[in-house]
Amino acid sequence: MNTSPVQSITKIENTPLSISVYSVKDKPLCMHDAGTLEIIFCLTGTIKFAYAYEEFILNTGEYVSVDRDAYYLHSDGYNMCVSFYVDLMWFEKKYPNIKHMLFVCEGCKETTMPYPTVYHDRLRGILIALLKFILDGSLEQDAAKITQITESITDLFVHHFDIIFFHSGKTEFHEEILKRNQEIYAYIDKHLVETITLKDLSSHLGLSSSYVSEFMRKVSIGFRQMLAYIRANKSEWYLINTNYTIVEISEACGFSDPQYYYKAFKEWYKCTPKQFREKYINQSQDNMVYYEPYVIRTIVDNLLIEHYMNLFLE
Template sequence: MDNIIKEEIIDVKEKPYAIKIQAMNGYPIHWHENITEVLMPLEDSIEVYANFEHILVKKGDFWIVNNKTIHSVKSSSKVMVAVFHIDLNYYEKYFEYIKYMFFRNNMYSEDNVIIESDNYDDDKRSSYKVRFRNLLISVLTDATSNDKIAKELTKDSIYQLVAFMVKEFDWLKFANKSNKNFSPLQLNRYHRSIKYIDENYKDKITLDDIANNEYITKNYLSHLWRNLSYFSFQERLNYERVMKSGFLLLTANMSISSISESCGFSDVKYYYLHFKRWYGCSPLEFKKRCLDFMHINLSYEDLELDNMAKIIEDYIKNIILPEYARENIWNTTELFDNYVRMKYLYKIDKITPQRPPRNVSIDILNTNNFKMIKNIPYFNWQNIDLLVNFSETSNFDFNIKIECEKINNKNFKKVVGKFLNSCIYRYSEITIAKWVFFIFYSDEMSFKRANAIGDLIESKIENAKIKYFFEV
């Protein structure tokens, strides 16, 4: 069993992340301590085995492997895979309970068969996944660049990745189908409970223990658990015990009864019951499956990042930009030129930082960003996404420019309404509430339109920041 290892990521001792591109037809069974791993195939697809799940990750998608997850990778042919390792110890100072968060970018499989990484059942989450994937590519663009300034941007981009992951890919986002807004206090209580379970799963612990630590009633905490995660406290405790038993099955020469006892189960039959619930098989069958996997001929090699720029450029042109250029509204050449121009903004800001206040703006009715085709408004979300990401990463205020002269009375509500709804959908109300809307008018007719647009913005965004300008 020596080949089933805890893999140390040496690079994160120098910086809080490690990025590599590997050519592989598979990767052996392993896990990481306090590391989150993100896998993104740059060609074809890969199969990821993570604890009890078997996931097909296609080109154009990614998979988040959680802290202390036993996992491996397999592919039918040698493919290039981007691998990101994020040091949770470092990011704990920004996100206190990040080591106890469970990140999810798809739904669970119901019957332990292979699932596809894009089987999410929520269009909004699909949009978030696209943004996260594009952030990964942005990081790779910097990491594979020969430009020193570009490489220095990587740390900022990784922070944005982590912040986005915490905000949108915490398991609680998937469990919370009612879209209730839970307070930071409630979320922290939940994550402290997970931490307590992680540290005490071997012992006989109860919901009363955690409730006493939190100075709240057992009933309140039980209700909070159900509302937040769909799992009861006992279900989550048994899940943790089963996952911990996986390490012992693969690394320790112990009997099943000894493993059961050391993981906190009072009776071995309960261990079998809960193990089968998650893995769909017995502990010994799982162990055999892993041993069989070890005998598969797997090969992998690290590729030089400095030689990968063309691969990343092709990925952008073949995967990302066609998504934005659908229906031939914008061609991929224009989009790629804009992508390069936006990346140049990062570089300029790094060399010669703008004096405060730092602002970036986009004219949403400019022909580069907006087109009206058969009375249907289309926006260039590639440009908008890049600028939003830039403003969030580089601490710029984000401004929206709306020139009333560029839109007529018949369509302005449809156009501005669609833009606002799409932004709320893509970036969240919290993000948009920080933006400033600059509305320009030049005569009495456009003045009335400006006021109507302002009313529309205020109806969508609470405490919206709006400034009106008379333009000569």
């Protein structure tokens, strides 16, 4: 995965988890490969988080997830943050399509999604408790427990922070609906550069085209829009990592023509591909201070007390 230098990240051996503790003034552009989930937790202070051409503030105790989107961080004041890096491929046997899933979890006030839900509170509690466990224990001896906790985090994302919730505005879906939607995303992601028809998708699922069309319209954003969204999201990588022209990127992501790509990208990102590229590739300043995890022990203890006081006394 493309992250900051190796020495800035603590890999917890024999687990799917790594963590990074830092204070940020400017964290340069970062972008992960499929199969990596990062959760950025603001332990104290405030930071500006920018992705998908959106910017919002994370305050103390707030967090946000990021998978394949390009992002950067900025702050003008004191802050302390921790990033959790989850190797999702560790759980591929349990969730065969996990490499192709997209997640949205904005555990902060500045979000258009329902917040806080019981699942946001649960995730926040797990993250704080996980930090406490890591700080107080022996990482070698506790690898199995850390893996178990990381699996529970992954379960929360698969069942409650799948991108279907972002697109639908809902907070609950039956497991069968979630599973089918994830199968649809996986098929589209695997065949992105090909010509994908509703008939192809329906045949793959063993269902009628009319059923699949109605299913996608009711629970999400419809076949054509979903196809356009996944392709536009994929184009971020080319805009950031290559000098490809818009025509070349459009073709690489499976769009039928550049105008369709331009329209789809602008619909989802509220800017043109050129504007996105110009904004994000200029975010190269690195002004970070990294710390050993033990320095946040007192902060974590205070957050743990505050979280459970709020949870049980409100």
